[in-house]
Amino acid sequence: MSTASMTVNGKAVSGTIEPRTLLVQFLRDNLRLTGTHVGCDTSQCGACVVHVDGKAIKSCTVLAMSCEGASITTIEGLAKGGVLHPMQEAFREHHGLQCGYCTPGMIMAAIDIVNRKGSSLDEHTIREELEGNICRCTGYHNIVKAVEAGAAAMGKTPHKMAAE
């Protein structure tokens, strides 16, 4: 067993884990942050996307030990003082979710798209950039609309996104 220490959603955390523990397992099982989901075992679906040091990663594909000292943001860390992140708000406003299972990963990935590509996104770019996140419910139509609107809202708010 080994000890992993990192900052998750602004709080210092540590846990005793087997070295083979994945980051998603550490978040879900040790920290009980169950908003981050596991939808596959081949890094394809993106339900597990979180931010590590400000960048989106699939937490099912990284060992918790390799995140030693890193700053992690999960879906639970997005809303600040009861105020939703603009991307969360956009998913609700545009009905960008149905069963909700892919949603945390979608929102975390979407924020990362904005961080990389800016707040003015066209449909083609959004669809290409969402290639690593699978949704079975929405047909993506409203997710695309939500990401476009959420991006625009992020561009307007001073609120530095994703709580890096």
Add this chain to the structure above:
Amino acid sequence: MTPTTGIGAPVRRKEDHRFITGKGNYTDDINREGQTHAFFVRSPHAHATIRKIDTKAALKMPGVVGILTGADLAADKVGGLICGWMIHSKDGSPMKAGAHPALADGKVRYVGDHVAVVIAETYAQAKDAAEKVIVDYATLPAVAELATCTAKGVASIHDVSADNVVFDWHLGDKAATDAAFKKAKHITRLDLVNNRLVPNAMEPRAAIGDYDSGEDAFTLYTTSQNPHVARLILSAFIGIAPEHKLRVIAPDVGGGFGSKIYVYAEETVCVWAAKKVGRPVKWVADRTEEFLSVAHGRDHMTHAEMAMDEGGKILAVRVKTRANLGAYLSTFASAVPTYLYAPLLSGQYDIPAIYAEVEAVYTNTAPVDAYRGAGRPEATFVVERLMEVAARQLGQDPAKFRMKNFISKWPHQTPVIMMYDAGDYSGTMKQALKLADVAGFGKRKRESAKAGKLRGLGYSAYIEACGIAPSAAVGSLGAGVGLWESAEVRVNPVGTVEVLTGSHSHGQGHETTFAQLVAGRLGIPIDQVAIVHGDTDKVQMGMGTYGSRSGAVGMSAIVKALDKVEAKAKKVAALCMEAAEADIDFKDGRFSVKGTDKSMAFGEVALQAYVAHKFTGEQLEPGLKEGAFYDPTNFTFPAGVHICEVEIDPETGVTKVAKWTAIDDFGTIINPMIVEGQVHGGIAQGIGQALHESTIYDKNGQLLTASFMDYGMPRADDLPSYALGFNSTPAPSNPLGIKGCGEAGAIAAPPAVINAITDALGHEDIAMPATPQAVWKAAQKTIKTMAAE
């Protein structure tokens, strides 16, 4: 004025807050004190007998709590899994249902079949130990191919069926159909494959079994679309515990699409094993397990024929289908290729005679059951491919050819059971032609041609039978259960309301739409309404969510309960205001006495109902809580026209869906935002079936497409945005006029895509999924023909 929260308003979903903040509560998010973890040892062979299972080494592995096999299940007299719909063959004999133990009883019948369960302190320990379970298999020849599974000399999968036929069923008037074919001037014939699909809800299946020895009672947390049906089957047939000692909870469920209707081996084992090991047992499928062992969908081979007169009026349809049911009969497997399929072969058309034969078979593959649409997509694919090809063969415009044959008067009795009660098929088609700008298609096709692309346009005028279903009717057709729904409306003393429903939401947004109904009816803010579902200890009974039934049947039950609440509240109001009950009006949340200025708000009446100071026990029972069961009087018949426009690059074979138009008739729409979302998702799954999704077993019964690396799940960049419209005619059979919308897209889309591709190619030689490789090959034939011209 558009209502803000009542019926018809695009209310933002009440459930979303927990999902967008990571506070959803899915089965895998639940952890019980002292819980253990299960991992299943699964068969690596498609067909084998088990000589011996040696667990000695595995039991010594770290953290192992126990290992259980089929012998333990048998010793505890745990019953097998059941198929709840009896189908009889043409000769009157009952379907041949092979035994389906939750853990193998000496034989395995598909890759992924359940052999043993290893229970350990952690998931990793259970998985590690499972590697050490030594199973001595004697392999048998695998029967993996649908086309050859009944051939002479092929191995028998179940002793009850030497030739692997489950049933050989038919529907319709053979003599009348054959006679119509004899006088036909034109016959269109097609051989079609409806490709096998894996539902792939994003949340893999999961279960936690928990046993309370103090109460001698079980709790099962499970990813179910219908927890009460699960409890009924686990109690009455499998024999885990009587219903009052078994609580089934289906918390947030991450998509179902049919695949979470059924009672599976894994949850059965978890709840049974919890008592065996004396601790809670949790199992969560990984995605590959899900591919191997979830119930798959579709998988039909069909020869279809349509007879027409000289002008193209349809005289008859004749269909012969072979349906793959996999290695065991799943919970509703037998209903899907029979009563959910053949009664829809009339489509939206006036067809005097129809005859369908369906041979259902076993193969050494995962069980096949209902997947979004369930039988109706298969029927629609047959009908709408026939219509398109017939129009082309007759040289008629496919839209006009359809309109000529559309049913134009309702009610309409088809020759295959269904009585269509309301619709406007021509109106819907006209609306779709306009929205799709079909008039401008020629110009778009020429522009594509200039760029070296092939452009095509395809129609699908689908119909479905939803609002499943009148209990007596389905009972007469073989169903083991009634398909009503229940509701209970509990008004609290302060006037807030809890609605307990037997429907289950796993993405459909019931917490919002059901609340819209209640808020609108009682004239209270929508925030004062809570929808409770998914727990057999809270909701007394229910049949769950599938077959686009939650609006038409589930909400109708709520309407009935609300009628009773209003009637009781009027009595309370009358006693409080010293008026005659007949003089009480209820409008916009207020009870008023006719011809006076006396009135009371709904909340005041609720309080008086509980305070009970204004009436005596002889006059009225205190409280305000009513329940109702609603049994529909007919199926509902959502219908519509979808038009797909594709652009094919003959160099790469890539098919781009350039434009999608859908006009649907869902009857009354409660929340257009949610309904549109359902249509989007359905179309995406239908495009997935038509272009991407292929479930491939090799000849040894190995599943070659068992991960998202191998199976073509549609992704954001594979799909277009959709243009939707509605042409609503209310359903006359339920109080709200709802027809249902959950499956429409998945039913409509596949033939629209294939009709568009074949239009672009100029020939019919393409099967689903029309992958780039398949389309490239087919396009070479087109290029050759074009060059020759």
